[in-house]
Amino acid sequence: MNQEQDVSTRKVILTMLKTSGALTVSEMAKQLGITEMAVRRHLNTMERDGLIEAKLVRQAMGRPTNLYSLTENADDLFPKKYHHLTLDLLSELIAEAGPDKVDLLFERRKERLISRYEEQIAGKALPERVKALAEIQNANGYMVDWQATEDGQYVINEHNCPISQVANQYNHACQCELMMFENLLGADVKRVECLVKGGNKCSYVIQQKQ
Incomplete structure (x- = not known):
């Protein structure tokens, strides 16, 4: 066989x-x-x-x-449709309390993630912070690679988005991820490609604050 x-x-x-x-x-x-x-x-x-x-x-x-x-x-090998439940609950929340409440939920999630990961990143030089963040995102299913560029910048590429179904409808989820990266890295971060917007990956360019 x-x-x-x-x-x-x-x-x-x-x-x-x-x-x-x-x-x-x-x-x-x-x-x-x-x-x-x-x-x-x-x-x-x-x-x-x-x-x-x-x-x-x-x-x-x-x-x-x-x-x-x-x-x-x-x-974990079998199909899961948790995003359907999540989207239904968010729709109900909007109907009851308005869209601002959904944005607030994403903001609180961002702050919780920052609190969870900042100890793993704090006190390191920028290359080590980028590496640590890439490893965190990899562990969370984002299929990440990263590299340093010749001009002293860094690039993080996420080839998978576990929350893509939610982010497709609620763009604030993507904005919160960008802000989380900026906070954890203590650097300037720019998203140059996005899966939700039709890109092949989510790509972030990172550089030391001037």
Whole structure:
């Protein structure tokens, strides 16, 4: 079985465990139409990757057997539509209290993020602050790279935006990110490209304050 087929079979096993709950090797083998040995090979890989876990259970007859189920890590592999709920709630808030309240929420989120991250960045030289901020954004799912330019500036590129669905409707979210960067870096920051506005990435040019 080639690598592509292996990956496909593992996806099927993950879906089975998601929809059916915990299963034994025998039950999975029957549903997949492959040998129990082949199933165990896939399970070993997924267990190593932290996607499934085994629990030994006693049976009325015969030897105890392992029941396999998904871990919390595996749950992240399945589609999530949290942005629909977020957008619905923001719409309700606008209807009840007006658009200024939504802007205030984004402002408070910005201040909370600044408070959360400023200790990791404070006291460093600008290159180290840029590097630390890039690592923070990477950990938050923004798929970041950064570099220094020949003219002494720095560029942070975000190739993914986890809040893009919200930012598409509420541009203040993007403005708050820009202000958060300026605050944490203590530098002049300019956004020169934006995913929400049709760019291929969100790109920020950073330079030391004059």
